[in-house]
Amino acid sequence: MAPVLAIAAVGAVTILAVLLIVVALVFYLVSVILQLRKITTALDEAIDGVGEIVQKSAPVNGIVTTINEQLDAGVELLEGLLVKKAGMTDAVGLVEGMYAGSAAEGFRSFPESRTVEAPRIGEVYTRGTLTLARLGREAPIAVGNPAGPALRDVERGSLAARELYPEIRQTKPESLPRSPVIGTDSPVQYEQRDDIGAPRKRLPGGAASNRS
Amino acid sequence: MILWWLGNLVLLAVILPVVVYLLRGVLDAAQSIVPSTQEIARVAAEGSKDLDSAALLVTTQDQVTKTVAAVANYGGSLDVILDDAQ
Numbered sequence: 001m002a003p004v005l006a007i008a009a010v011g012a013v014t015i016l017a018v019l020l021i022v023v024a025l026v027f028y029l030v031s032v033i034l035q036l037r038k039i040t041t042a043l044d045e046a047i048d049g050v051g052e053i054v055q056k057s058a059p060v061n062g063i064v065t066t067i068n069e070q071l072d073a074g075v076e077l078l079e080g081l082l083v084k085k086a087g088m089t090d091a092v093g094l095v096e097g098m099y100a101g102s103a104a105e106g107f108r109s110f111p112e113s114r115t116v117e118a119p120r121i122g123e124v125y126t127r128g129t130l131t132l133a134r135l136g137r138e139a140p141i142a143v144g145n146p147a148g149p150a151l152r153d154v155e156r157g158s159l160a161a162r163e164l165y166p167e168i169r170q171t172k173p174e175s176l177p178r179s180p181v182i183g184t185d186s187p188v189q190y191e192q193r194d195d196i197g198a199p200r201k202r203l204p205g206g207a208a209s210n211r212s
Numbered sequence: 213m214i215l216w217w218l219g220n221l222v223l224l225a226v227i228l229p230v231v232v233y234l235l236r237g238v239l240d241a242a243q244s245i246v247p248s249t250q251e252i253a254r255v256a257a258e259g260s261k262d263l264d265s266a267a268l269l270v271t272t273q274d275q276v277t278k279t280v281a282a283v284a285n286y287g288g289s290l291d292v293i294l295d296d297a298q
Contacts, residue, residue, distance in 0.1 A: 017223040028235030035242035042249035049256025056263035063269040074280040087297030
């Protein structure tokens with residue numbers, strides 16, 4: 001009877017040990033499974049977000065490239081026009097006068113402009129003033145400040161130019177007052193004043209105050 | 213019988229702790245990954261929202277094209293009315 005009980009006791013301990021191992025396996029593996037499910041859910045959300053990023057950023061490259069090409073064309077156009085109209089030396093000087101230090105960078109389309117010694121051109125560019133005067137306009141470059149807003153507006157060029165004139169012209173009056181007619185046959189005759197040409201009146205006590 | 217008892221002792225004193233230690237390590241590693249993946253998902257969602265304005269680049273492209281065209285027209289007019297330097 002004793003060996004049977006001994007075997008039963010050993011067997012019970014074995015079963016208990018195996019049972020403990022199985023319980024530990026089940027507990028931890030189920031916990032790991034739950035954590036892996038959370039990871040899977042989060043990764044699914046991340047994949048969705050990354051997919052949206054890829055989808056939204058897909059056309060960016062082409063659009064930005066096109067914008068850069070357009071801007072490069074605009075820069076080449078303006079630089080070419082400036083160099084063509086003012087000459088390389090004056091163009092570099094004008095740009096240097098507007099933006100100090102830019103002459104060292106030169107024009108993008110004209111690498112040789114970096115070696116040009118920029119002449120000192122102030123706010124008044126004589127040649128440009130003469131050109132504008134020849135075109136029948138006052139030279140805005142002598143009025144405006146290079147640091148201020150642009151005087152010319154593409155869409156409202158005439159309005160911007162009108163601001164250069166005196167205030168009375170900007171209000172667009174029906175008719176401006178006519179210039180006075182002078183001479184002996186003018187419609188308005190003024191009486192001759194006696195005090196004109198006479199010695200100036202001196203204030204009383206002026207000499208005394210000067211003496212003191 | 214003695215060997216059986218020894219086997220039980222090894223099972224309880226060695227195998228069970230080793231199994232628990234290894235499983236605990238796997239669980240800790242899995243738990244440490246969860247916050248990182250959730251943070252990645254949050255950042256990806258926010259990054260996607262930040263790119264909502266990327267569609268406006270089409271408008272920007274159109275505006276740039278129109279602006280450059282206006283500049284070209286203006287430059288062409290200046291080219292006509294102004295004399296060349298040389």
